[in-house]
Every structure is written in C-alpha cells, then in structure tokens.
Amino acid sequence: xxxxxxxxxxxxxNHETNPVTIVLxxxxxxxxxxxSSSQGDVCNFxxxxxxxAKEAISRYGPLWGSxxxxxxxxxxxxxxxQHLGTYYPGIRDGKIVDPIENNLIFRNRKTHKGQK
Amino acid sequence: MALVFLFLSAQTIPLEGVLQFADxxxxxxxxxxxxxxxRRYQFLTDSVREDIPERIITCLIELKKFDxxxxxxxxxxxxxxxxxxxxxxxxxxxxxxxxxxFLSTVGTPYKTDAKKFIGLxxxxxxxxxxxxxxIELPDAELHYKKPLLGALCALFPGGGHLxxxxxxxxxxxxxxxxxxxxxxxxYYDHEEDVKFGISLGATIxxxxxxxxxxxxxxxxxxxxxxxxxxxxxxxxxxx
Numbered sequence: 001x002x003x004x005x006x007x008x009x010x011x012x013x014n015h016e017t018n019p020v021t022i023v024l025x026x027x028x029x030x031x032x033x034x035x036s037s038s039q040g041d042v043c044n045f046x047x048x049x050x051x052x053a054k055e056a057i058s059r060y061g062p063l064w065g066s067x068x069x070x071x072x073x074x075x076x077x078x079x080x081x082q083h084l085g086t087y088y089p090g091i092r093d094g095k096i097v098d099p100i101e102n103n104l105i106f107r108n109r110k111t112h113k114g115q116k
Numbered sequence: 117m118a119l120v121f122l123f124l125s126a127q128t129i130p131l132e133g134v135l136q137f138a139d140x141x142x143x144x145x146x147x148x149x150x151x152x153x154x155r156r157y158q159f160l161t162d163s164v165r166e167d168i169p170e171r172i173i174t175c176l177i178e179l180k181k182f183d184x185x186x187x188x189x190x191x192x193x194x195x196x197x198x199x200x201x202x203x204x205x206x207x208x209x210x211x212x213x214x215x216x217x218f219l220s221t222v223g224t225p226y227k228t229d230a231k232k233f234i235g236l237x238x239x240x241x242x243x244x245x246x247x248x249x250x251i252e253l254p255d256a257e258l259h260y261k262k263p264l265l266g267a268l269c270a271l272f273p274g275g276g277h278l279x280x281x282x283x284x285x286x287x288x289x290x291x292x293x294x295x296x297x298x299x300x301x302x303y304y305d306h307e308e309d310v311k312f313g314i315s316l317g318a319t320i321x322x323x324x325x326x327x328x329x330x331x332x333x334x335x336x337x338x339x340x341x342x343x344x345x346x347x348x349x350x351x352x353x354x355x
Contacts, residue, residue: 070325071332074292079284087282087336105263105331 020062028054044080046095049073056100068103131161142171151175173201182209200226203233212237232353239349242342247349254348258341266334267327276330280337289326296322 016022032050043049052072057065080088080096088096138153154172169192176185185205192198203219206212215237219230235250247253261280270276273293274286296319303312 066321067325067328070322071329074289074322074326074329075285077284077288079282079288082284083282086340087280087333102336103332105328105335 016058018062021057024057024062024066025054044076044096045072045098046092047099049076052100059100064106068100071103072098131157134160135165142175147175147178151179177205177208196223196226200230203230207233207237212241236353239346242346244345251353254352256345256348258345260338260341261334263331263334266330270327270330273323273326276326277333279330280333282333285333289329293319293322293326
C-alpha cells in the first residue's frame with residue numbers, strides 16, 4: 001500500500017504530496033484514460049473540462065480547484081456558444097477558449113498589459 | 117599585419133553604403149539586421165545622421181528589447197524628446213505607471229501626444245475616469261453588475277448566471293443541482309448511506325460551484341463591459 005502511494009506521488013507532476021490533490025488528479029487521469037478516450041472529443045471548451053479541472057486543482061489546490069471545476073462543468077452545456085464575445089474571448093479549433101486565468105474570482109483579471 | 121589589414125579595411129568600407137543598406141533593411145522591416153548595420157555605421161563614423169538613434173530605438177522596440185530601447189533613448193540630447201520616447205517605450209511594454217512618469221514631464225511639441233498616451237494607458241488599465249481627463253472618451257454608459265449580488269442570487273441554483281443574462285447556464289445549473297439534491301434525498305429515504313454520502317457530497321460541491329460561478333459570471337460580465345468600451349476608445353483614437 002505504501003509502495004503504491006509512493007508510486008502515485010512520484011507519478012504526479014511537481015511531486016504533489018497533498019493526498020486530496022493526488023486522489024482528485026488520479027481520478028481525473030483515470031477518467032481521461034478510460035471514459036473520455038472512448039467518448040471522443042465532446043467537450044465544448046478548450047482546455048477541456050477534465051484538463052481544466054486537473055490544472056485548477058494542481059494550481060489552486062483541491063478546494064478552489066474543485067469549485068472552479070464544478071462551475072465549468074455547469075457552464076459546459078448546449079447554450080455555451082451563445083456567450084461568445086460577451087463572456088468568452090473566442091473560438092479555437094471549434095472550441096470555446098476559456099483558460100483558467102479568465103475564471104479566477106480571487107484575482108483581478110489581467111488587462112491589456114504589454115499589448116501594442 | 118592584422119592591425120594593418122583592419123586599418124585598411126576600415127578605410128575602404130563605404131560609409132554611405134552601410135547607411136543606405138541599413139535604411140534599406142529598415143524599410144524592409146528586417147529590424148534585427150538594420151540594427152546591426154546602424155550600429156556598424158555608428159561605430160565607423162563620428163558624425164551620425166540625426167534620425168539614426170531614433171531608428172535604432174525603433175528597431176529595438178520592434179524586436180521587443182524594451183530595456184535596451186530605454187537605455188538608448190537616455191543618450192538623446194533633447195531631454196523632452198528622450199522623456200517622450202521613454203514614455204512611449206514603457207507604454208508599449210505595458211508598464212503604464214512608468215510611462216506616465218516620463219510622459220507627464222515632457223514639454224512642447226510632445227505634450228499633446230503625451231497626453232494621448234497617458235489617457236490610452238489609463239484606458240488600457242480600464243481606469244476610464246482617469247483616462248477621461250486626458251483624452252476625449254466616446255459617450256457610453258457602463259452598467260456594471262455587483263459580485264456580491266451575483267453571489268446572493270446564486271443562493272438559488274442558477275440565479276447568479278440569470279443575473280448576468282446567461283439563461284442557458286442558469287437552467288443547466290438548476291437542473292444539475294436539483295437532480296443531485298433529489299438523488300440525495302432518494303438515497304436518504306431508502307437508507308442507502310454510501311450512495312447518500314456520495315450524492316450529498318456532489319450536491320454540496322455543485323452548489324458551492326454554482327455560487328463561485330455566480331461571482332465569476334459577474335466578474336466576466338464587468339470585464340467584457342470594460343473590454344467593449346476600450347475597443348470603442350481605441351477605435352476613436354485611431355480615427
């Protein structure tokens with residue numbers, strides 16, 4: 001059991017040690033490998049909801065990451081495309097661009113720093 | 117021997133040719149090569165054409181070497197022009213505070229343009245009130261929404277999204293949370309503790325996510341209000 005835990009920890013990016021984060025990201029990886037791969041590319045967004053959740057959890061911890069992921073899952077619906085240009089910046093490869101940076105409520109969204 | 121060769125070759129390089137080639141490269145927008153040639157010309161002659169330092173600065177800006185461009189503009193003899201250029205460079209680098217610091221010190225004939233840059237800098241930071249003191253802003257009433265009100269509305273599942281006009285998201289959130297809630301109640305009623313625990317956990321997670329989404333929706337709504345206003349300002353500034 002301990003050996004399994006060590007393997008799972010070492011398999012995490014940045015050698016994550018928070019057990020909740022490890023469980024969540026491992027579950028998401030398993031979902032991507034087993035369920036998502038058989039479903040095909042069906043998510044409306046880029047990055048996909050599972051990638052968004054994985055990144056959010058690894059960057060902002062299990063609490064904020066889970067909240068962001070839950071919000072994203074509820075936004076991933078047939079009406080998402082109606083909000084292009086009003087809530088989402090645009091489309092890339094047929095997917096709505098919605099990076100994590102645009103969904104942080106605890107940090108001011110970047111303005112046009114460095115643009116010409 | 118090598119020194120003699122270098123001396124002779126230095127004498128034989130046609131300086132005007134170097135400059136013409138540099139100007140040609142500059143015209144072709146090959147800024148890296150043009151910069152190289154202008155530097156060579158600067159090295160070979162003492163009497164440098166007046167616009168060359170400015171061209172070097174332009175090349176550095178185009179190559180996004182903003183720090184070097186600032187260093188270069190410090191060497192200009194005209195202090196007002198130097199400050200104006202520094203302000204412009206910081207503006208292009210997105211450092212609007214530093215840009216304002218230099219632009220506010222320039223005198224005529226750069227004052228009008230400097231004011232425009234200061235105003236645009238404020239606008240790019242979404243500080244429209246301050247921007248209005250320096251540039252003329254197009255008439256537009258910005259209707260912001262309140263994040264706290266978004267969170268309060270989201271206490272009813274989907275309310276936060278509805279507050280921002282995202283009806284589809286609101287309906288979907290309501291359906292997800294209510295289905296989860298009903299499922300929890302069903303398992304509770306049938307005394308299936310494990311399933312009840314899992315479904316209750318999911319309900320709580322999605323409900324909290326819905327409140328997060330309510331605040332997030334408001335913030336994104338306000339962001340795009342600012343963004344649209346900024347685009348009209350930039351369009352009118354271009355005209």
